[in-house]
Structure formats: structure tokens, C-alpha cells
Amino acid sequence: MRRLLISVPVLIGITAIAFAALSLAPGDPITSRIDPGLLARMDPAQIEAQRRELGLDQPVPIRYLRWLAGLSHGQLGYSVATRRSIGDELALRLPATLQLMGAALIIGLAVGLPFGILSGAKQYSRLDYGLTAFSMALISAPTFFVGLAGIYVFGVYLHLLPTADIATFGEPFSILDRLRHLLLPASILGFANAAPLMRYTRAGVLEVLRREYMTTARAKGLLPSVVLIRHALRNALLPIITVVGLLLPELVAGAVVTEQIFAWPGMGTLAVRAASDRDPASLMGVVLVVGVGVLLSNLLADIAYAVADPRIRYT
Amino acid sequence: MGNMSDASWVAAAGRADGPRAEFTRRTVLRLAGLAGVVALASACQAAPAAPAPTAAAPAAAKPTTPPAAPTVAPAPTPATATAAPAPVPTQAPAAQAPAAAAGTTLRFVWLGDITPIWHPVKWETFSQSTIFVNIFNTLAKTDTDLHTVIPDLAERWEVSPDAKTYTYFLRKNVKWHDGQPFTGRDVVFTFSRDLLNPNQVKSRFEGIKGADDFKNGKTDKLAGIELVDDFTVRISFDGPDANFLVDQRDQRNVILPEHILKDVKPDQVLNSDFAVKSPIGTGPYKFVQYVTDQFAEFEAFPDYFKGKPKIDHMIMKRLAANVAEAQVESGEVDLVLRLNPIEYERLSKVASLNLFSVPSPGHTSLIFNLTQPRLQDKRVRQAIYYAIDRKGIIQALFNGRATPRNGAPPGLDGYSDLNPYDYDPDKAKALLKEANFDNSTPLRLAYDQTFPSFPQIWPIAQQQLKAVGIEITLIGEDSTAHINRSQKQLDTFDIDTGYGGSQALGPSESSIYFDCKRLERSEGYANCQVDDLFVKARGTGDPKARDDIYHQIAKILNDEVPRPALWSPNDLHAASKKLGGGFQIYPDPKEQFTKVETWTLAA
Numbered sequence: 001m002r003r004l005l006i007s008v009p010v011l012i013g014i015t016a017i018a019f020a021a022l023s024l025a026p027g028d029p030i031t032s033r034i035d036p037g038l039l040a041r042m043d044p045a046q047i048e049a050q051r052r053e054l055g056l057d058q059p060v061p062i063r064y065l066r067w068l069a070g071l072s073h074g075q076l077g078y079s080v081a082t083r084r085s086i087g088d089e090l091a092l093r094l095p096a097t098l099q100l101m102g103a104a105l106i107i108g109l110a111v112g113l114p115f116g117i118l119s120g121a122k123q124y125s126r127l128d129y130g131l132t133a134f135s136m137a138l139i140s141a142p143t144f145f146v147g148l149a150g151i152y153v154f155g156v157y158l159h160l161l162p163t164a165d166i167a168t169f170g171e172p173f174s175i176l177d178r179l180r181h182l183l184l185p186a187s188i189l190g191f192a193n194a195a196p197l198m199r200y201t202r203a204g205v206l207e208v209l210r211r212e213y214m215t216t217a218r219a220k221g222l223l224p225s226v227v228l229i230r231h232a233l234r235n236a237l238l239p240i241i242t243v244v245g246l247l248l249p250e251l252v253a254g255a256v257v258t259e260q261i262f263a264w265p266g267m268g269t270l271a272v273r274a275a276s277d278r279d280p281a282s283l284m285g286v287v288l289v290v291g292v293g294v295l296l297s298n299l300l301a302d303i304a305y306a307v308a309d310p311r312i313r314y315t
Numbered sequence: 316m317g318n319m320s321d322a323s324w325v326a327a328a329g330r331a332d333g334p335r336a337e338f339t340r341r342t343v344l345r346l347a348g349l350a351g352v353v354a355l356a357s358a359c360q361a362a363p364a365a366p367a368p369t370a371a372a373p374a375a376a377k378p379t380t381p382p383a384a385p386t387v388a389p390a391p392t393p394a395t396a397t398a399a400p401a402p403v404p405t406q407a408p409a410a411q412a413p414a415a416a417a418g419t420t421l422r423f424v425w426l427g428d429i430t431p432i433w434h435p436v437k438w439e440t441f442s443q444s445t446i447f448v449n450i451f452n453t454l455a456k457t458d459t460d461l462h463t464v465i466p467d468l469a470e471r472w473e474v475s476p477d478a479k480t481y482t483y484f485l486r487k488n489v490k491w492h493d494g495q496p497f498t499g500r501d502v503v504f505t506f507s508r509d510l511l512n513p514n515q516v517k518s519r520f521e522g523i524k525g526a527d528d529f530k531n532g533k534t535d536k537l538a539g540i541e542l543v544d545d546f547t548v549r550i551s552f553d554g555p556d557a558n559f560l561v562d563q564r565d566q567r568n569v570i571l572p573e574h575i576l577k578d579v580k581p582d583q584v585l586n587s588d589f590a591v592k593s594p595i596g597t598g599p600y601k602f603v604q605y606v607t608d609q610f611a612e613f614e615a616f617p618d619y620f621k622g623k624p625k626i627d628h629m630i631m632k633r634l635a636a637n638v639a640e641a642q643v644e645s646g647e648v649d650l651v652l653r654l655n656p657i658e659y660e661r662l663s664k665v666a667s668l669n670l671f672s673v674p675s676p677g678h679t680s681l682i683f684n685l686t687q688p689r690l691q692d693k694r695v696r697q698a699i700y701y702a703i704d705r706k707g708i709i710q711a712l713f714n715g716r717a718t719p720r721n722g723a724p725p726g727l728d729g730y731s732d733l734n735p736y737d738y739d740p741d742k743a744k745a746l747l748k749e750a751n752f753d754n755s756t757p758l759r760l761a762y763d764q765t766f767p768s769f770p771q772i773w774p775i776a777q778q779q780l781k782a783v784g785i786e787i788t789l790i791g792e793d794s795t796a797h798i799n800r801s802q803k804q805l806d807t808f809d810i811d812t813g814y815g816g817s818q819a820l821g822p823s824e825s826s827i828y829f830d831c832k833r834l835e836r837s838e839g840y841a842n843c844q845v846d847d848l849f850v851k852a853r854g855t856g857d858p859k860a861r862d863d864i865y866h867q868i869a870k871i872l873n874d875e876v877p878r879p880a881l882w883s884p885n886d887l888h889a890a891s892k893k894l895g896g897g898f899q900i901y902p903d904p905k906e907q908f909t910k911v912e913t914w915t916l917a918a
Contacts, residue, residue: 027795092607156645163641169610170420170630263638265608278795
């Protein structure tokens with residue numbers, strides 16, 4: 001409970017910094033959107049009126065306080081670009097991002113954990129070398145490169161998967177179609193996160209394997225697989241939970257890039273557009289949701305610690 | 316070069332198709348298993364995803380290919396339709412027709428931002444034009460030559476000799492998408508309401524007789540618009556307005572339904588259902604929905620007055636350039652407008668595409684900041700213009716696919732006695748010397764580095780200017796920061812650069828960039844004579860006399876080069892070879908869908 005309360009000032013701090021950074025960026029949210037030819041035809045008074053209407057004529061601190069005040073009433077303001085309320089804008093995109101991130105997390109865990117354990121258990125085997133090389137390559141390659149390569153290979157060259165989008169537009173809703181569209185971006189995001197996870201799992205397992213209780217367990221004549229899963233994994237889990245907790249914000253960051261590349265209509269796409277349009281309310285909405293998400297994931301990690309290790313208790 | 320012979324293309328397509336279909340099917344099935352979807356369901360699902368059952372048929376059928384229409388009247392324009400749509404006799408899609416029960420769907424991409432308001436009161440992005448041209452109509456349009464006025468909602472018109480009175484005779488068989496008949500009352504409503512909308516960018520109807528009284532609420536009837544009978548509208552101006560006829564093509568002047576919008580208060584239009592969700596027009600396609608950041612969907616309007624569109628559905632997608640390229644290459648979209656011209660060589664190798672490299676109405680230009688003393692001397696401006704090897708850059712960067720401009724604004728630069736400013740570094744040096752150019756500090760050149768090709772162009776220009784003794788500092792930033800600088804921070808740069816504009820569409824289009832009383836608009840260039848001439852031309856009914864005035868303007872600006880255009884890069888459009896019928900490329904991409912009802916899409 002105390003930890004929850006601490007999160008509130010942290011969150012306010014995050015939004016304040018984001019707001020300041022956005023306001024300091026050069027550029028004007030009104031004029032940036034309008035075609036120059038049209039802009040030349042507009043009256044300065046008209047532009048000023050638009051600015052007033054959106055509350056952009058006030059100094060930065062006042063605008064921030066106004067935004068906070070609105071937030072306390074559940075009001076997130078209006079987008080400069082679309083004139084829609086930010087609540088609506090976010091509600092439109094959150095499901096898409098959750099879908100992508102959820103799938104990526106599952107793929108990341110499903111690939112990273114077992115292969116990490118395997119890699120640790122069979123240290124210096126061919127499998128270990130292969131997996132190590134693979135994960136290092138994935139860690140080093142930027143997501144946008146892997147993403148574009150994936151689009152080219154699977155979409156354009158092999159015609160196995162759609163190149164982008166969340167669904168085939170204009171066709172009736174179909175789970176299968178959705179899955180086909182989800183597979184490539186989620187895999188790319190998932191693998192990008194599986195790689196570090198694999199490394200940490202491997203290191204955790206290796207460390208535990210050297211402990212005396214492992215020798216004891218093996219001396220008792222237990223099956224190697226039982227030793228590995230029941231004794232080694234449970235104890236290696238703590239650092240892994242930390243890593244997974246830290247992966248979540250990274251997943252969000254990766255999702256921004258992945259969504260851009262795959263035209264995924266989620267929060268990442270909104271964030272990029274809002275930043276380049278200098279659309280303050282939209283960007284603040286994204287920051288808020290992401291901030292809450294990260295704080296929540298830290299909280300979840302803390303709870304998971306307690307579950308994995310009975311010695312840890314929170315008061 | 317990109318033109319393979321028909322036979323080889325067809326053969327290649329046949330080969331490519333076979334395995335592709337198989338792959339898709341296999342994947343679909345594998346995925347189905349993965350998802351644990353029951354076999355029956357998966358079979359149903361698979362049908363639309365992959366034309367699997369007929370996979371063999373099209374592969375075999377394609378070579379014989381289509382008779383359909385005498386395909387694609389070769390682009391009529393100066394369109395250098397490079398991969399000329401060799402009228403491949405496209406096979407009647409009879410065999411596949413039953414499979415595609417839902418009808419044909421054209422998927423296209425317009426690259427660029429969109430403001431999701433479906434009412435001309437907030438028309439600020441070109442993407443909206445593409446939507447408007449599909450759901451609405453204007454009184455008249457211009458043909459592919461950009462100046463011949465052709466009928467749209469008006470069947471014919473009469474212009475009084477003094478260009479003060481315009482009478483439009485409207486078509487009688489036009490219906491709104493909700494089935495109501497269209498009449499002259501809709502035109503009267505549209506024009507008069509336009510004056511009342513507070514959000515409207517400077518109304519085109521301000522010169523209409525009685526406009527001021529109507530705007531100020533002194534009268535509730537606009538004197539200058541008269542409903543002669545149900546299908547005849549007469550519009551009278553205080554002074555002559557020679558451009559009114561051509562201006563009607565503009566998507567801002569689409570005709571709106573009185574019966575739906577009459578109860579919406581002018582200041583509430585932006586929030587109305589019509590503007591946000593459900594616009595009703597007279598156009599070839601009905602608006603179905605817009606899904607934020609994803610797509611807009613259209614459905615053919617069976618009662619369209621020029622005939623029911625042949626393509627049943629359209630999906631306009633919003634994609635980033637890289638995705639659009641991938642999708643047009645993989646066949647997921649059928650048409651992409653305004654691709655990065657640098658992609659021409661690569662895409663020309665894609666067998667399934669017709670590529671169009673078309674002279675564009677937009678242009679790349681230098682805009683001198685005349686608030687900076689050094690650039691107030693026209694010899695310095697001329698020297699800079701002489702020193703940039705425009706033809707060389709066009710050759711190097713665009714492989715020749717761009718049109719060099721001279722110092723007069725596009726749209727006005729066609730007169731033969733204008734100085735072409737051919738590349739001449741010696742002349743540039745001489746002019747600088749004559750002007751006693753102060754080279755103690757570099758000139759600052761600002762550009763939008765997110766614009767394709769700009770990061771390549773300006774460093775080259777920098778080198779060429781250095782060769783004549785002008786040091787340049789480049790300021791590259793993202794669009795928003797750049798726009799802000801050029802509008803509000805005139806003391807932080809000397810030369811601005813830009814791309815776009817529709818000035819080449821007509822001689823009067825440039826007038827908006829010149830205003831001797833508002834220097835921030837013209838970046839410091841004050842020449843009231845030019846402003847007066849533009850006004851005078853607009854008020855001159857006689858075409859010959861009007862052209863003389865434009866010629867005068869052209870000569871002044873060609874000599875003073877306040878904002879000389881460098882070149883117009885060709886627009887690059889890619890279309891699937893399945894797109895045929897009356898499909899042709901328009902020189903103004905905003906008007907691309909003008910005859911969309913005649914297009915066909917082979918299965």
C-alpha cells in the first residue's frame with residue numbers, strides 16, 4: 001500500500017518532466033499541421049483564435065497545472081490534431097498495444113526462459129554456443145532493422161505473412177486474419193526481448209548450479225531434470241523476475257518502434273505522431289498510460305518476489 | 316527498360332503465383348492448427364485470406380489475360396507513364412467472380428497526414444481532398460490539362476462578359492447518398508453558409524454581392540446568390556472575378572446537403588455528426604467509416620449520376636512510406652500515390668506494378684529572407700540562383716526525373732522571354748563582386764530534414780555556393796521546428812527552403828505568397844506593385860489582357876527572384892497492373908480520383 005502511494009509523486013514527476021521537454025521543443029502545434037499554401041491564406045487572428053481555443057496561449061507552468069487539474073477530474077484534454085478527447089484517443093489504441101505487447105511478452109518468455117535454462121544446463125555445448133550467438137545477434141541488431149528485414153523476407157519475398165497492419169481492412173473480422181497480422185510484429189518484439197532474458201536466465205542457472213545444495217540434491221540420486229527444475233530454477237527465478245520487470249518498460253519502448261514499422265495502430269504510433277505534431281495533450285496521455293504501466297509492472301515484480309521467495313515479506 | 320515484354324511478364328507472374336498461393340495456404344493451415352481453431356471454421360476463414368481453391372485456375376488463366384476494357388487510355392497528360400500500361404488484354408474475371416461474392420475492393424494509400432474532419436470547413440490536409448473527391452462533387456472540375464473547365468454538378472454555365480455574373484445550370488438527375496434529390500437550394504446553402512463558418516479559411520465567396528451584410532447579420536439572405544429556378548443558380552459579384560470558374564474545382568468548394576446541415580449552427584459544424592462520422596455527398600462513393608490511424612472505408616454509390624462505380628469498395632490506408640512500398644510490392648495495396656521519387660529504380664523491377672513518374676504541380680524552392688540586409692540586394696539573390704547547378708542536381712539525384720524551373724513562380728514561368736538562369740558560376744561571382752557582397756559571416760540556410768531528398772540536396776548546394784565564394788551554414792530540423800522558424804524567427808536564418816504548393820496549377824495561385832503589407836507571409840519581400848497586378852488580373856475578364864498582366868508579374872519576379880523555384884520533381888505513383896478501365900494518372904494528385912467510377916480492378 002505504501003508503495004502504491006509512493007508511485008503517485010513519481011508519476012507526477014514523470015509527467016512534469018515530459019511536459020517541460022515537449023514544451024521546450026521548437027515548433028508550434030497549430031501551424032505544423034496546416035499545409036503551407038493554406039497557411040499563407042490564413043489570418044494571424046484566426047491562428048491566434050485556434051491557439052486560444054486549445055489553451056495554448058498560456059505560459060508553460062500554467063498549462064501544466066491546468067492539465068493536472070483536468071486530470072484530477074478525469075479530463076485529459078483534447079488533441080490538437082484530431083479534436084477528439086484524449087480519453088477516446090487512448091481507448092482506441094490501448095487494446096492494440098496490449099495485444100502486441102502481451103503476445104510479445106508471451107513469446108519472449110516462452111523462448112527466453114526454456115532456452116536460457118537449456119543453455120545454462122548444457123554450458124559450452126554446441127547448443128549453448130549456438131543460442132549465445134543467436135541471442136547476441138538479436139541484442140545487437142536494432143529492432144527497426146530486424147523489423148524491416150522481417151517484412152522484406154516474410155512479407156515481400158516469401159509472401160508468407162502480411163507486411164503490416166493489424167488486420168486485412170475491408171474484410172469481415174476473423175481471428176485467423178488477426179493472428180496472421182500479429183505474428184510477425186509480436187515475434188520480432190518478442191525475440192528482441194527473449195534475447196536478454198535468455199542471457200540472464202543462463203547466468204542465473206549457472207550460478208545456482210554451482211551451489212552446494214545442488215551437489216547435495218544430485219548426491220541424493222534425484223533425476224537431473226528434477227534437480228534442474230525444482231531446485232535450480234526456483235532459486236534462479238529471483239534475478240529473472242527482476243529482469244522481466246525491467247523488460248516491461250523496454251517492451252513499451254520497443255513497441256513504439258515496432259508499431260511504427262508495422263503500421264500498428266497503437267500507443268506507439270500515437271506517441272510518435274503526437275511528438276512530431278507537438279500535440280501536448282496526446283503525448284501527455286501516452287506518457288501517463290505508459291508511466292502507470294511501468295509503475296504497475298514494478299509493483300507486480302515486487303509481489304512476484306514474495307511468491308518466489310518466501311523469505312521476502314512486505315509490511 | 317522496366318518494360319518487359321508482355322509475354323515474359325505474364326510468364327513470370329504465372330510462376331510467382333503458384334508457389335505463393337501454396338505458401339499462403341500452408342501458413343494459414345499451420346496457424347489454424349496453432350490457434351486450435353476447429354477445422355470447419357478454419358476452412359471458412361481461409362477462403363477470403365487466400366484464393367486457395369482456385370489457385371491453379373488463375374495461374375493457368377492469367378497468360379490468356381483480360382479483354383475487359385480497352386485498358387487505360389495511355390495517360391493523356393505530359394504524364395511520362397514510364398512503365399506504359401501496355402494494354403495487356405486483361406482477362407474477364409468471370410471465373411473468379413463467384414468466389415469474390417463481396418465484390419472488388421480497391422486498396423490505396425495516400426502518404427501524408429490527415430485531419431479526420433469530413434467537412435470542407437476544416438480542410439487542411441491533402442489526404443482529405445482524396446476523400447472529398449470520392450464522396451462529394453463540385454460545380455465544375457478541370458480536365459487533366461489543369462485549366463479546361465469541365466462539368467460536374469453543373470451541366471453548363473454562362474459567364475457575363477464583364478465576369479461579374481455566373482449562371483450555373485445544374486444537372487437534374489443527381490441524388491444525395493441518402494436518396495434525397497439535389498437541387499439549386501443546396502448550392503445556395505453551401506455558398507452562403509460558407510461565409511458564416513468561423514473556422515473557414517478565408518472564404519472564396521467574400522466578393523459576392525452583399526457578402527458583408529450577410530456576414531454581419533444585417534440580412535439573412537445573401538443578395539448575390541439567386542435561385543432562378545430549382546436547377547439554375549445565378550451568382551453576382553461586386554467586381555469582376557475571372558478565376559471563379561476555375562476555382563470551383565477546389566475541394567474546399569464541394570457542394571453540401573442543405574437538408575442535413577441546415578439545422579447545424581455554423582459554429583457547431585466541426586463537432587457535427589456530419590463532419591466527424593457520417594458525411595453525405597453526391598459523389599461516386601459513400602463514406603462508410605474512418606478508423607483512426609488505420610483506414611477509411613468507402614462503398615460504391617449505386618445511384619451516382621455518372622453511373623455506378625465499377626469497383627465496389629475502396630479502402631484508403633494510412634501508412635508510413637516504408638510500409639506502403641512493401642505493401643504495393645507484395646500486392647496488399649493496389650495504388651500508392653506520391654512515393655519517394657528515389658525509389659523509382661527499385662520499384663521499376665517489380666513486375667506486378669505500373670510505375671508513373673509525373674511532372675508535379677509542387678516544386679522545391681529557395682525563399683530568400685529579405686529581412687536580412689545582405690539579401691535585399693537582388694544581385695546577391697540572382698548570384699545564388701546562378702550558382703546552383705539545378706540540371707546537374709536533377710541528373711544526379713533524380714536521374715533526370717524533374718523539371719527545372721526559372722526564377723518566376725511556377726504557373727507564371729512559361730513565358731519565353733524570361734531569364735532561364737542557366738548554371739553560371741562566373742556570372743555569379745561577377746554579380747557578387749558588383750554587389751560588394753559581405754562574406755564575413757556565412758549565410759544560414761534552413762531546411763526540413765524529414766523531407767525526402769532534402770538531406771541530399773542542400774549539402775550539394777552548399778558546396779556549389781562555396782565554389783563562388785558564399786559560405787553556407789545548414790540548419791536542418793524536423794518539419795514542426797522548421798515551420799516555426801520560418802514563420803516566427805526571421806532573424807535566425809537567411810535562406811529558407813521549401814517544397815510543395817500548388818502554384819503550377821494556375822497563374823493566380825502564387826498570389827497568396829505576396830503581400831507587401833504582411834512581411835511575415837512573404838519573408839520580407841515587399842513589392843506592392845506585384846500585389847496590385849495580381850488583384851488586377853483577377854478582375855480582368857478578357858483572357859488576353861489578363862495574360863498580359865500575368866506576363867508583367869512574371870517578368871518582375873523573374874528579375875527579382877525573391878523566392879525562385881529550383882525544380883519540380885516528378886511525383887512517383889505506383890499502381891497494380893490489375894487497375895484498369897478509365898484509370899489514368901492526373902497531373903494534380905489531389906484530383907487523382909476524378910473519374911474513379913470508370914476504374915476497374917481485375918481479380
